[in-house]
Amino acid sequence: MSATPVYDDARYDVVGVGNALVDVISHADDGFIATHELVKGSMTLVDTDRALYLYRALGTAVEMSGGSAANTMTGVASFGGTAAYIGKVSSDSLGDVFGHDLRAVGVQFRPGRPDGDTPTGRCIIVVTPDAERTMNTYLGVSSLLCPADIDEATVAAGKVLYMEGYLYDRPEAKEAFRHAAAVAHAHGRQVSLTLSDSFCVDRHRADFRSLVTDEVDILFGNHDELLSLYEVGSFDEAVAAVQRDCHLAVVTVGARGCYIITRDAVLTAPAEPVAQVLDTTGAGDLFAAGFLFGYTRGYPLVHCAKLGSIAAAEVISHVGPRPLLELRTLLP
Numbered sequence: 001m002s003a004t005p006v007y008d009d010a011r012y013d014v015v016g017v018g019n020a021l022v023d024v025i026s027h028a029d030d031g032f033i034a035t036h037e038l039v040k041g042s043m044t045l046v047d048t049d050r051a052l053y054l055y056r057a058l059g060t061a062v063e064m065s066g067g068s069a070a071n072t073m074t075g076v077a078s079f080g081g082t083a084a085y086i087g088k089v090s091s092d093s094l095g096d097v098f099g100h101d102l103r104a105v106g107v108q109f110r111p112g113r114p115d116g117d118t119p120t121g122r123c124i125i126v127v128t129p130d131a132e133r134t135m136n137t138y139l140g141v142s143s144l145l146c147p148a149d150i151d152e153a154t155v156a157a158g159k160v161l162y163m164e165g166y167l168y169d170r171p172e173a174k175e176a177f178r179h180a181a182a183v184a185h186a187h188g189r190q191v192s193l194t195l196s197d198s199f200c201v202d203r204h205r206a207d208f209r210s211l212v213t214d215e216v217d218i219l220f221g222n223h224d225e226l227l228s229l230y231e232v233g234s235f236d237e238a239v240a241a242v243q244r245d246c247h248l249a250v251v252t253v254g255a256r257g258c259y260i261i262t263r264d265a266v267l268t269a270p271a272e273p274v275a276q277v278l279d280t281t282g283a284g285d286l287f288a289a290g291f292l293f294g295y296t297r298g299y300p301l302v303h304c305a306k307l308g309s310i311a312a313a314e315v316i317s318h319v320g321p322r323p324l325l326e327l328r329t330l331l332p
Helices: 030-035 048-057 068-078 093-104 140-144 152-156 171-186 198-203 205-214 223-230 235-245 283-295 301-316
Strands: 012-017 021-027 043-045 061-066 083-086 107-110 121-127 133-138 158-164 190-194 218-222 248-252 258-262 266-269
Touching (some): 012 068, 012 171, 012 283, 021 093, 048 133, 061 093, 068 083, 068 158, 068 283, 068 301, 083 152, 093 107, 121 140, 152 171, 158 283, 198 205, 198 223, 205 223, 218 283, 258 301, 283 301
Parallel strands (some): 012 158, 021 121, 043 133, 083 107, 190 218
Antiparallel strands (some): 248 258, 258 266
C-alpha cells in the first residue's frame, strides 16, 4: 500500500505548528533543588515570575530550542527533507535562540506576531548528579498563538501540515488549528495531528474528536492516547473508531513497533532494535518525522514506519530530544 502522491508544487515537505519552547539545561546539586523548593524528578508548570526567578538563579546553562513539533521538523530536515515551523516567541534572548537553532538545521521559522511583553516560553531543566531531571515549564508567549499568527503562504506551501496536541489548549489556539487546517485543505494539502499526551486528550477530548473527524487526514498517537480519545477499553474498539473518523492513523506501541490503520486495513511494522535506551524524550516526535519524510515521498506506508522507527531508535539511544547525527546517513 503506497502513500499519497507527492505534490510537485510544494516548497516544503512538512510545515509544523506547535509550542515554541527553549530548553534551558543546567547541572546542580540537591542543595539547589531544596533551596528553590523544586520537586525533584517532576515536571511543573510555572508562571512568569517563577520562571524568571529560576532562570536567574541558574548557574551555567545550555540553551537550545525545543518543543514537540519543532523536534519533528528538525527530524524531517535531518533526513534531508524540507520543513518550516510556525510558533510564537518574543523579541528576547531566548526567542533569538529558538529561531537560530531551527534555521541552523535548515528549518524555516515563522515566529508569529509580537505579543506585548510576555517572554518566550521555556523549560528549565535541572539535572542533578544522579542524572535525575527536574523540569519547570513556562509556556509564555508560545501558548498565545492565534489565527493571525498562522502564515498562510507557508501552510499553503507544505505537502503536509503537522500540528502538535500540546498546543491545543486555549480557545485562540484551537481557532488557529482550524484556520491552518482550512488553509492547507484549500490548497490541496493534507493535515496531520499528534495527540501528544493522554493528559491533553483527557482535557480536550470532545474538541480533539471533532478535529480528527472534520480536519485530520493523518493521526499520530500511542496506544494509551488512542484508547483515551475514544474512551474504550480495548485496542480493537479504538481501531474501529479511528477507521471511521480518519483516513490514516499511525499508533506506536513502544518496543513492539506500530500499527498503521487505514479505512480498510491494519498493518504492523516492527520497532528498530536499540542496544541501550537512555532517554525516551522525543521518541514520538522523531517517529513522526521519519514517517512523514517517507510519506511525502510516496513511499509504502510500512517503509514510512521503518523510517520513523529508525529516527526514534536514534533519539532514545542518547540524552536529549533531537538526533545527534544526520538521520539521512541512516537511510536503508
